[in-house]
Amino acid sequence: MKIGVYFCNCGSNISDKVDSVQVYQALEGLTDVAYFKINDLMCSEDGKQFLNDDIAAEKPDRIVIAACSPREHENTFMRVLTGAGMNPYLMQMVNIREQVAWVTDGVDKASAKAAQFIKGAIKRVGFHKPLEKKSIEMSPDVLIIGAGPAGLKAAITIAETGRKVTLVEKSPVIGGQPVLYEEVFPNLECAPCMLEPLLNEILHGEHAENIEILTLSEVVELTGFYGNFIAKIKKTPRYADLNQCIGCGECIGVCPVDIKNEFNNGLDVRHAISLSFAGALPNVPFIDMTACLRAKGEDCKLCERSCPLGEGIILYDDAEETVERRMGAVIVAVGASLYDAGLIPKLGAGTVPDVYTSFEFERLLSSTGPTGGQLVTSSGKTPESIALIHCVGSLDSNHKEYCSGVCCQSAFKYNLMVEHKLNDAHIYHLYKELVYPGKEEFFLYKRAKENINSAFTRYLNIGSLEITAAEDGRILIKNTLSEKGAIKADMVVLCPALAPSKDTDKLNEVLGTTADTYGFFEELHGRLDCAKSKVRGIYIAGACQSPMNIAQAMTQGMAAAGYVLSGLAEGKQLEIEPITASVDAQRCSGCRVCMLLCPYKAISLDAETRKSSVNEVLCQGCGTCAAACPSGALSSNHFTNEAIFAEIEGVLA
Numbered sequence: 001m002k003i004g005v006y007f008c009n010c011g012s013n014i015s016d017k018v019d020s021v022q023v024y025q026a027l028e029g030l031t032d033v034a035y036f037k038i039n040d041l042m043c044s045e046d047g048k049q050f051l052n053d054d055i056a057a058e059k060p061d062r063i064v065i066a067a068c069s070p071r072e073h074e075n076t077f078m079r080v081l082t083g084a085g086m087n088p089y090l091m092q093m094v095n096i097r098e099q100v101a102w103v104t105d106g107v108d109k110a111s112a113k114a115a116q117f118i119k120g121a122i123k124r125v126g127f128h129k130p131l132e133k134k135s136i137e138m139s140p141d142v143l144i145i146g147a148g149p150a151g152l153k154a155a156i157t158i159a160e161t162g163r164k165v166t167l168v169e170k171s172p173v174i175g176g177q178p179v180l181y182e183e184v185f186p187n188l189e190c191a192p193c194m195l196e197p198l199l200n201e202i203l204h205g206e207h208a209e210n211i212e213i214l215t216l217s218e219v220v221e222l223t224g225f226y227g228n229f230i231a232k233i234k235k236t237p238r239y240a241d242l243n244q245c246i247g248c249g250e251c252i253g254v255c256p257v258d259i260k261n262e263f264n265n266g267l268d269v270r271h272a273i274s275l276s277f278a279g280a281l282p283n284v285p286f287i288d289m290t291a292c293l294r295a296k297g298e299d300c301k302l303c304e305r306s307c308p309l310g311e312g313i314i315l316y317d318d319a320e321e322t323v324e325r326r327m328g329a330v331i332v333a334v335g336a337s338l339y340d341a342g343l344i345p346k347l348g349a350g351t352v353p354d355v356y357t358s359f360e361f362e363r364l365l366s367s368t369g370p371t372g373g374q375l376v377t378s379s380g381k382t383p384e385s386i387a388l389i390h391c392v393g394s395l396d397s398n399h400k401e402y403c404s405g406v407c408c409q410s411a412f413k414y415n416l417m418v419e420h421k422l423n424d425a426h427i428y429h430l431y432k433e434l435v436y437p438g439k440e441e442f443f444l445y446k447r448a449k450e451n452i453n454s455a456f457t458r459y460l461n462i463g464s465l466e467i468t469a470a471e472d473g474r475i476l477i478k479n480t481l482s483e484k485g486a487i488k489a490d491m492v493v494l495c496p497a498l499a500p501s502k503d504t505d506k507l508n509e510v511l512g513t514t515a516d517t518y519g520f521f522e523e524l525h526g527r528l529d530c531a532k533s534k535v536r537g538i539y540i541a542g543a544c545q546s547p548m549n550i551a552q553a554m555t556q557g558m559a560a561a562g563y564v565l566s567g568l569a570e571g572k573q574l575e576i577e578p579i580t581a582s583v584d585a586q587r588c589s590g591c592r593v594c595m596l597l598c599p600y601k602a603i604s605l606d607a608e609t610r611k612s613s614v615n616e617v618l619c620q621g622c623g624t625c626a627a628a629c630p631s632g633a634l635s636s637n638h639f640t641n642e643a644i645f646a647e648i649e650g651v652l653a
Ligand code: SF4
Pocket: 254, 255, 256, 257, 272, 273, 287, 291, 292, 293, 294, 300, 301, 302, 303, 304
């Protein structure tokens, strides 16, 4: 076998410490080494040209390149090999810069160490086999889970390029949490008005035909891989015809069933047939069949009879169905929820009247909410004082250690909204830390401070706050660690941390994605790739990845869309890296150890043969399965036992 060795000086990075003459002398006499050539900067254009010309002239069977880290330039040199007509996998790189020159004292010691590493590479490269990359067709279509700001922005960005999007939303409406708000920070813009153009674009715009919206739906299974995913989506029936209903609402008032209204956080009731809230889109009612009298065996048809369009709009026979969609990529944008304030029982959430969470308070402030936007206590009184408790469950190792970065903004927004509605109301801010990041956020804090009826008091530990019902019908807020007297208020608003939505774990299981330390969808890299999950082709956007505001969620939705658009294209082929694991079926006992350990879900058990098989597209060649297989049935095709043992022998020789 003819093996060529190329030694790179890396300017003086390597040559200052590793003497190429000493290395050459140490390799002399190795039978397969046909030549040893030195270049000053092999990754430069001149260096690559030298390598290309030399390979073409020498026609070696294998080559070893002693240079920098393969992380930096393995791909560079593989491309040169390909250009020179040599299979790129017939090369072995040796890192004599980071692992030798930069960390070894003395030229003699470093040169001897480099020579041993190169000997190992010479031994192993003889076992390398030519490998070919395969390519498969990709679907350019996209599945987006969650129709909040991030999901909607991603959907329209992708649809505008002519791609097909399936937008799956668990609730009956699109728009996410902000459509339930009256106004949003930092400039108190009307939230539904702000979102209306985007929602309208999605539902009726120029590219609407590229977006299939599946409300009341959830993804229950995802199989396949980047470029070729297949999703099973369970559709809960709406029991009203989405295409024909004109949304007049005549059917709603006649329904005799009242149930808790989850869209107003249980602060009022709705009927079994209802619209989520006034202005909800799509503007078509849905029937909650768990509450409908028909589910109890009664033949109620009041809603159908009241429909001015007659029969056929209310669809009592509508049934749950599971549909399948094929797509190349998935964007997860399911948002976040609030940390459960009930986990800090002394705060009185759900037990003391007129203690609300921020989501509940948003609905009280909203003109489409339970009081039509009027701020009144449960006894019907106009509150004279409202206490806003910041940092509920935030910055606390007993709850959530992080700062959500948005709760203070909500509290300052409430200050201004209360001021607009009740000019003389006293507003107490109780906070652990005050946070106002960004170029616009300080404005609201400043406005709150300028209100002569506002007062700010710091507490050190949320556990020291006790909120109880006072005898006079008001609410008592005591800080047991403070010498200051208790505060009395007519209403209390708790501003909890943003937390992962309750379906996060279930969805992670379905998608094969992972959760971070805090339970949010885990990104590939917190700064470089925060819109990518660890599964290739599955992207994450919005508050399901980390607490964030609407602007940030929209931006991340566009970032995820950008990844999709640059990676997937009609007719584009997906190149598959050939360094993968393979199974020797004769040896496989079907124990499934590999299946359980594979971090990429690349191994499955053939139902008939009971043997493992590796999906070459999903396999990333990490070698976990090969190391774990108790039968020795799995091997990694570029890292065979023979090659690894030969390298060790070479290094130790
Ligand atoms: S059929 Fe069901 S949803 Fe319609 S009015 Fe009767 S109870 Fe209400």
